[in-house]
Amino acid sequence: MPEFVLTVARFGFLILLWIFVFTVVGVIRRDLFAGGRSKSIVASPRGVGGAVLQGRPAKAKRGKAARQLVVTAGQLAGTRITLGEAPITIGRAEDSTLVITDDFASARHARLVPREGQWFVEDLGSTNGTYLDRGKVSGPTPVPLGVPIRIGRTSLELRP
Amino acid sequence: MSRIRQWKTRRNAELGLLLFAMLLVAAFGATVEANQFDEIRPNFWVPAALIGALFAGLHVVVRFTAPFADPVLLPSVALINGIGVAFLRRLDIARAIAQEKPIPTFFADTSGRQLAWTLLSLILAAVLLLLLRDHRIISRYAYTLGLVGIVLMMIPAVLPASISEVNGAKLWIRIGSVSIQPGEFAKIALVSFFAYYLVRKREVLSLASHRFLGLDFPRGRDLGPVVTVWLFSLLVLVFEKDLGTALLYFGLFIVTLYVATERSSWLIIGLLLFFGGVYLAYLLGASVGGPFANFYDRAELWLDPFSDANYNRESGNSYQLVQGLLGLGTGGLFGTGPGAGSPGTVPEVRTDFIFAGLGEEVGLFGLSAILVLYLLIVERGLHAALAVRDSFGKLVAGGLAFTLGLQVFVILGGITGLIPLTGQTTPFLSAGGSSLMANWLLIAMLLRISDAARRPANSPPDRPSGPKKAPTQLHGAMTEVIKP
Numbered sequence: 036m037p038e039f040v041l042t043v044a045r046f047g048f049l050i051l052l053w054i055f056v057f058t059v060v061g062v063i064r065r066d067l068f069a070g071g072r073s074k075s076i077v078a079s080p081r082g083v084g085g086a087v088l089q090g091r092p093a094k095a096k097r098g099k100a101a102r103q104l105v106v107t108a109g110q111l112a113g114t115r116i117t118l119g120e121a122p123i124t125i126g127r128a129e130d131s132t133l134v135i136t137d138d139f140a141s142a143r144h145a146r147l148v149p150r151e152g153q154w155f156v157e158d159l160g161s162t163n164g165t166y167l168d169r170g171k172v173s174g175p176t177p178v179p180l181g182v183p184i185r186i187g188r189t190s191l192e193l194r195p
Numbered sequence: 196m197s198r199i200r201q202w203k204t205r206r207n208a209e210l211g212l213l214l215f216a217m218l219l220v221a222a223f224g225a226t227v228e229a230n231q232f233d234e235i236r237p238n239f240w241v242p243a244a245l246i247g248a249l250f251a252g253l254h255v256v257v258r259f260t261a262p263f264a265d266p267v268l269l270p271s272v273a274l275i276n277g278i279g280v281a282f283l284r285r286l287d288i289a290r291a292i293a294q295e296k297p298i299p300t301f302f303a304d305t306s307g308r309q310l311a312w313t314l315l316s317l318i319l320a321a322v323l324l325l326l327l328r329d330h331r332i333i334s335r336y337a338y339t340l341g342l343v344g345i346v347l348m349m350i351p352a353v354l355p356a357s358i359s360e361v362n363g364a365k366l367w368i369r370i371g372s373v374s375i376q377p378g379e380f381a382k383i384a385l386v387s388f389f390a391y392y393l394v395r396k397r398e399v400l401s402l403a404s405h406r407f408l409g410l411d412f413p414r415g416r417d418l419g420p421v422v423t424v425w426l427f428s429l430l431v432l433v434f435e436k437d438l439g440t441a442l443l444y445f446g447l448f449i450v451t452l453y454v455a456t457e458r459s460s461w462l463i464i465g466l467l468l469f470f471g472g473v474y475l476a477y478l479l480g481a482s483v484g485g486p487f488a489n490f491y492d493r494a495e496l497w498l499d500p501f502s503d504a505n506y507n508r509e510s511g512n513s514y515q516l517v518q519g520l521l522g523l524g525t526g527g528l529f530g531t532g533p534g535a536g537s538p539g540t541v542p543e544v545r546t547d548f549i550f551a552g553l554g555e556e557v558g559l560f561g562l563s564a565i566l567v568l569y570l571l572i573v574e575r576g577l578h579a580a581l582a583v584r585d586s587f588g589k590l591v592a593g594g595l596a597f598t599l600g601l602q603v604f605v606i607l608g609g610i611t612g613l614i615p616l617t618g619q620t621t622p623f624l625s626a627g628g629s630s631l632m633a634n635w636l637l638i639a640m641l642l643r644i645s646d647a648a649r650r651p652a653n654s655p656p657d658r659p660s661g662p663k664k665a666p667t668q669l670h671g672a673m674t675e676v677i678k679p
Contacts, residue, residue, distance in 0.1 A: 036229045044226040045532030049557060051219055052564040055274065058215060059267045059571055062208050066266070110398075113586065 101154055101180055101193035104133075104147065109189030111135060118154070118193075123147040125186060126159070139163045139187030147178070154178045154193055163187060205266040206258050212270035213254055217247035220277035223533050227285040230534030231292065242284055242301050246277050246310060249317050256321040260328070261646035265575045268645065271568045272623055272638050276631070278565070279624040280309050282533075282553055289539050305545055305626050312628040319632055320639035330643050334391045334587050341388030345427070347381035348444065352434035364437040364489075364618050378440055379620075379633035382447065382598050383640065389448055390590035392420070393455035397586070400456045424448045429472050436489040438473065439605040439617030445469055446601050451594040454580070490615075497615035515542040519551035519610050530558030545626040547618045551610050566607075569622075572638075573600040579645035592644040595637050 104123060106114040116123065116133060123132040126144040135144075141161040148155050155175040158165040165172040166185040178184065184191045221243035228235045250273040257264055284306035287299050301307060327333070333340070351359040351366050359365045361374070368375045393400070428445035431437065449465030473490075480491025492511050499505055500513035500520065518541040525536065538544045538552030554562045576596025580589045602619055609616035620630035 036233050041226075041229055041532060041535070044222075044229055045535070046529065048219070048222050048226055048533060049529060049560050049564070051222060052557075052561055055212075055215055055219055056564050056567050056571075058212060059271055059568070062205070062212065062267050063571070063575070065208075066203075066205065 100152055101178075101195060103194045105192050105194050106133070107183065107190045107192050109135065109137060109187070111189065118149070120149065122149070124159075125191075126161075133191075135186065135189050137187035137189050140189065144186055145172070145184070148175065156184055161186075204262045206254075206262060209257070209266040209269055210251075210254055212267065213247070213250055213273055216270045216274035216277060217243050217250070219274060220246065220281050223278055223281045224284070226532060227281070227288070227534030230532060231285070231288050242281060242306070242310070243277065245301065246273075246280055246313060249314055250277075253317045253321055256324055257642060260324045261642050263646045263649040263651075264642040265579060265645035265649070268572060268575050268638060268642055271572050272635075275565060275568060275623040276313060278553075279549070279626075280306050280313065282549065282556075282624075283309050283545060283626055285534055286538065286545060286552070288534075289537075293539065308628075309626050309631070312631045315628070316632045316635035320635045320642075323636055323639040324643060327643055330588050330591065330640065330647060331585060333387050333591070334394075337388050337391030340384040341392075344381045344384030344388060347377040347384065348427070348431065350377050352431065361618075364440075365435045366437055366440060366618075376620075376627070376629040378435075379629045380636075382443065383595070383633060383637055385444065386447060386451065386594035386598060387591055389451045390455075390587050390594060393451055393590055394586045396420075397455040400452070400458075425468050425472065428469075429476070433476070433487065437617050438490060438493065438615055439602075439609065439619040442469065442605055442617075443598065443601055443619070447594055447598045450597045451590050454593045455586075455590055493615045493617065497612065500612065515548060516610075516612065516616055518542060519548045520612060522548075522551045522555040523611065526555040526558045526562075528559050530554070530556045530561055532556060543618075546620060547606065547616075547625070548610060549625050550607060550621050553624070565624075566603075569600070569603050573597070575645065576641045579641060579648045582648035583644050584648070588644050588647060592641060592648075595640055599634070599637060 102118055104116040104118055106112055111133070114133070121132075124143065124146050125131055125133045125135060125140075126142050127135060127137070127140050128142040131143070141159070141163070143159045144161040145165040146157045146159055148157060154177070156165065156167060156172055156178050157175045158172045167176055167178065168182050172184075178193055180193050180195060182192065221240045224242055225235050225239045228239050250269070254269060257269060284301075284304075287304040287306050291298050291304075299307070302310065351368060354365075354368065356365060358369050359367050361367050361369070366376055366378055368377060425445060428441040431441045431444060435441075445465065446469075449461055452465075453459070453461045476487050476490050477494050480487035480489075480494075484491075489511075496505050496511075496513040496516060500516045502513075505513040506517060522536070522538060522541050525531065530536070533556050536552075536555040538555055541548045541551050541555075544552040550562070553565075557565075573596045576592055576599065580592035580596065583589055583592060599622055602622055605614070605617060606619040606621050608614040609619070620627050622634045623631065
């Protein structure tokens, strides 16, 4: 074997190895973008929910629109709900969107309703009340991003 | 159904990468033959084709049982495994030439055995994927698995040294010519148990705490299980005489704890406990000796492998460490080229020191590519942990991915002289059945969990056995349900 062929083989292998690594990275990258694109399906009326497969929220394109409801404290801490067009009901009743098993929550405790891109929280006559940050919610109240909604021991936040 | 088709399963990307990986394995084999025989024999591609066929088989199983699984896990692991087999074959060829024996066939010697182990491992992985359609089923057997894990971990410690001791470390069960390292399997069982335990206890562990020096420290009584595992890992260190295994068990528990509670104080406590324990073992080894002596010796070799006293010692000298370092040094930036080096001079080059032998031939440039592949495998595991919806899956995937990473760190750190050397296997690369099987099972679990993580919420569930708690889907929103 001529020396030249051996040198080519030696460096060719190393280069191929790195090309493989970069191809893998490329597949991962395309995968991330695929996750991002599929997000647009969420907003469709049929609400193909939970497209947050990649676990990383894409950049919010509409400024500060809320896209997720996150449970920050309580038994369901860590739960995320991708917000669509539909209102979200919270309570102990089985048919609520977010079923919380909290002794201080009522069966139909509160409701989150979107109106022109802004989410409103509304208390549904609960026994122990719904709190937005420190204040008690009496009528439909707009919910800013990142402000905790407290229901019993559970705490919820809107996230972009 | 037509909407569901929009979700990319990316199985074809996986197949493409797999073919690319096998091409690389064939290229490695060809270069080895060019250097060793001075010609490329016409059947150089056979080992790559054989092992490629095995991986293609697993790919088909993944296609049918876990269609949404991560597309880069399987090819990356396949490449590392394939290069391992090709490198072992290269060592076999070199040994046969040195001993003036005929060149071994593809099914003979170490590489043949490794090929057989790969076949067995892939069958195990396929069976796991076929039987376990939902990773949450494991949580039903969590306590059984925990018990199995502890028993597997402790077996070598209680067996007589004639059965369990190899090179000063008691990690084996040797029956005749077959030797098993039960600790490799214990890891997976223990991760599943820890995950289950922590999902149940995460509330109390993360909520009840004292604040001290700006960090949240847990209450004393909640520390119970951590202290228990710490003691167990010290027992492993003492009775199995192996720092790496102890670090592996303890590290995986601390990290699952950290993932479960999101408290960095656990990492600090864990590191302090481990370093404190190791330093204590070192001091005891220096003064008392006995069961600590082995660890003390290893630490001495690590501190100065090139000193005359350590190199010329009767037994347990630093010869292999020095040979490994010299091998890596000879390789330099680009290596001597596959098949052109002399890895045969490094002791244990088929198992513990395979990275040093490979490093001589592919150089820093090639080694770092393989390290990046390990990194990507771990990253995909952690990614699956982030994306999966149930807490148990998160903890299992995070724990398994971290275990794999930590094992690579422990053995590579040992070979390169960063930490005291302990005989861990390099995952997927080293010759050895237990390690290969256990790590492929680990990858099968990651594939299963990443399938669950990437599966769109409204796709038809591929779950004939029916999970206990399916991710609920209400009002088009997907929620993760955690039942403590």
